[in-house]
Amino acid sequence: MTAASRLTWVAVTMLTLSACTSDRAPRGGEPERQLAVATMAGDAARVAQLLKSGANPNKVVVVNGDSQSPWFLALYQLRPRKPETVAIVLSMLKSGANPNDVWGTGGGSQPRESAWTRFWSTGARQSGFGNDPPIHLAMMHPVPEVIQALVAAGFNPRYGGLALEQAVEQQDSAIVSTLVEAGVDVNSLATAITPLVAAIEARNVELMTYLEAHGARENP
8 A cells, every 4th residue: 555545544534533522522711721821832831830730631722713622732732852842741641631532623723734634634724623542643743752651641552553553654663662562453454554564664674573573464
């Protein structure tokens, strides 16, 4: 399967996952609004202060016309080379951010759009409010420390198939081992190929050997 075909498959899957009704979303108030503002500003110290005072990162507030949880915003703007964004994500996980569920609006008030939003976009911003596993957002700009923190916070490995394939394709051995050790199925079919096939396509012998040692097969 070509990379373009896999992108199509992933886009459809992620849009389906996020097509959830909004009545299940936990609603927040002024503390969460302030937490969202501090998160978007990249103010890690203020975020830590608000979390300590009881602001809930999982609750949804309206931000610039879009429904967002501070947890979604933190993951959405995560960048490996911006330590303040990493610190915010880690602070939220320590303060009870859900490692398996995050509510937000794709393509919302942040400057970047997710891969599936860009894929379907016709030029104008497209929004879709719903929930998704945080690992999907974290893998857009992956940071090994964040993936490890998600696992430590109670990440459910059944959500990790797509992330494992992405980590293999990016040849990030640290994230691959973190996910495999966390119990993610090495023979998952999050897309049309297995993680081992992804390693073979990447011609990464180290990852091929590692995956095979953990039971991976080309055709499960």
